[in-house]
Amino acid sequence: MNQAKQFPADFTWGVATSAFQIEGASADDGKGPSIWDTFCANPLNIKDHSDGTVACDHYHRYREDVALIASLGVDAYRFSMAWSRVQPAGKGAWNEKGFDFYDRLIDTLAAKGVASHVTLYHWDLPQGLQDDGGWLNRDTAARFGEYAHEVARRFGDRLDAIATHNEPWCTANLGYGNAQFAPGVADAKQAVQVSHHLLLSHGLAMQAMRAANNKAQLGIVLNQWTADPATDSEADRAMAELEWAKSVQWFMDPIFKGRYPELAVRAHGANAPVVHDNDFKIIQQPIDFLGCNYYFRSYCSAEDPPRTPPGKLGFTDMGWEIYPQGLPELLVKLNAEYALPPIYITENGMANPDSVTGGAVHDQARIDFVKMHLDALAVAMDQGVDVRGYFLWSLLDNFEWNSGYAKRFGIVHVDYATQKRTPKDSAHWYREFVAAQRRR
Ligand code: IFM
Numbered sequence: 001m002n003q004a005k006q007f008p009a010d011f012t013w014g015v016a017t018s019a020f021q022i023e024g025a026s027a028d029d030g031k032g033p034s035i036w037d038t039f040c041a042n043p044l045n046i047k048d049h050s051d052g053t054v055a056c057d058h059y060h061r062y063r064e065d066v067a068l069i070a071s072l073g074v075d076a077y078r079f080s081m082a083w084s085r086v087q088p089a090g091k092g093a094w095n096e097k098g099f100d101f102y103d104r105l106i107d108t109l110a111a112k113g114v115a116s117h118v119t120l121y122h123w124d125l126p127q128g129l130q131d132d133g134g135w136l137n138r139d140t141a142a143r144f145g146e147y148a149h150e151v152a153r154r155f156g157d158r159l160d161a162i163a164t165h166n167e168p169w170c171t172a173n174l175g176y177g178n179a180q181f182a183p184g185v186a187d188a189k190q191a192v193q194v195s196h197h198l199l200l201s202h203g204l205a206m207q208a209m210r211a212a213n214n215k216a217q218l219g220i221v222l223n224q225w226t227a228d229p230a231t232d233s234e235a236d237r238a239m240a241e242l243e244w245a246k247s248v249q250w251f252m253d254p255i256f257k258g259r260y261p262e263l264a265v266r267a268h269g270a271n272a273p274v275v276h277d278n279d280f281k282i283i284q285q286p287i288d289f290l291g292c293n294y295y296f297r298s299y300c301s302a303e304d305p306p307r308t309p310p311g312k313l314g315f316t317d318m319g320w321e322i323y324p325q326g327l328p329e330l331l332v333k334l335n336a337e338y339a340l341p342p343i344y345i346t347e348n349g350m351a352n353p354d355s356v357t358g359g360a361v362h363d364q365a366r367i368d369f370v371k372m373h374l375d376a377l378a379v380a381m382d383q384g385v386d387v388r389g390y391f392l393w394s395l396l397d398n399f400e401w402n403s404g405y406a407k408r409f410g411i412v413h414v415d416y417a418t419q420k421r422t423p424k425d426s427a428h429w430y431r432e433f434v435a436a437q438r439r440r
Contacts, residue, residue, distance in 0.1 A: 012389030032088025156214030
């Protein structure tokens with residue numbers, strides 16, 4: 001592919017993180033426990049038996065981290081709020097000290113000219129709500145609406161964007177479908193019902209935030225991929241079609257079309273969700289932006305054993321196929337199927353087995369990965385997709401969920417023993433890249 005084209009002058013360049021993965025301070029200043037604290041308490045759940053008690057200690061080091069963000073010259077920082085930090089039980093009393101932290105963070109970013117893009121829910125449900133049934137309980141959607149209202153009321157005039165959820169596919173399918181993520185349930189029926197409650201909670205939150213006189217752009221972040229049949233066989237093609245319906249259309253259709261995709265509903269059979277009369281009206285709120293997280297494609301093989309993706313460009317340390325061309329394929333397909341609002345690529349990046357040598361981290365593989373994906377993104381934009389920004393995942397190495405700290409996604413290396421931050425070669429490259437875009 002050619003050198004990355006010039007992106008529009010007002011294109012937003014950013015970096016992203018999430019609360020549980022970096023903040024630490026898991027019980028400081030009145031914070032309540034989240035389902036991830038509970039999940040990590042069982043060491044069998046996390047590959048390196050670690051937890052989020054300290055993580056990157058960002059709660060105490062946010063000034064240093066904001067300085068790092070500013071040194072990259074990016075426009076925006078995408079982070080999430082820990083619900084149980086601002087409302088320890090997920091219902092009832094607010095925790096002012098928790099809100100104070102985000103207040104300071106947003107102000108510190110603004111003082112450096114960095115815009116805040118906040119996500120309300122990046123998987124860390126207050127344990128208090130889990131005790132009431134978690135996302136399987138329809139009431140949790142109402143509690144989420146109250147939380148969203150409060151955040152928009154307090155901060156809606158100082159944030160550039162608020163996303164309701166990050167990757168609800170993961171919350172439903174990894175949290176409730178196969179027990180890889182908190183709360184560790186493996187029940188297909190529950191997973192589908194949870195996905196409906198997450199979508200409902202998105203709609204309720206959108207309504208609540210609009211009513212709060214919020215000024216930020218409002219939307220949702222979905223993890224998405226194209227579903228490619230491994231061969232031209234009928235079985236592979238059918239599998240790919242179903243994968244697209246179950247994973248991508250399942251979250252897009254309710255928001256943009258007010259219904260679930262028929263193919264997926266039929267496939268779910270008795271597991272199809274209970275949907276109340278008004279639900280689709282609530283879910284189908286206009287959104288100001290769609291956040292798209294892109295990492296890989298889905299490679300659909302009905303054979304036994306299934307064919308594995310060819311990985312012509314290799315695989316990341318997560319074992320994920322490097323497949324940049326899937327990004328324009330995905331965006332162009334979405335653009336054809338839906339009346340899309342502006343898109344932000346809210347996450348893209350790679351895990352790499354990085355280490356510090358002589359004070360530097362040579363992560364050329366990550367630079368190549370990002371370059372290829374930006375070139376691919378330009379192809380989508382040339383084909384008419386309205387993309388407004390790109391957020392590299394991640395600013396820092398951090399807690400990679402059930403992989404613990406073993407997988408490094410950061411453009412800044414973190415030595416967890418000392419909390420020393422070392423910008424990797426990719427951080428220097430990204431700084432130069434963004435600066436060059438501005439100079440053009
Ligand atoms: O680290 C995660 C993030 O929390 C959500 N999107 C995918 C990333 C890499 O796995």
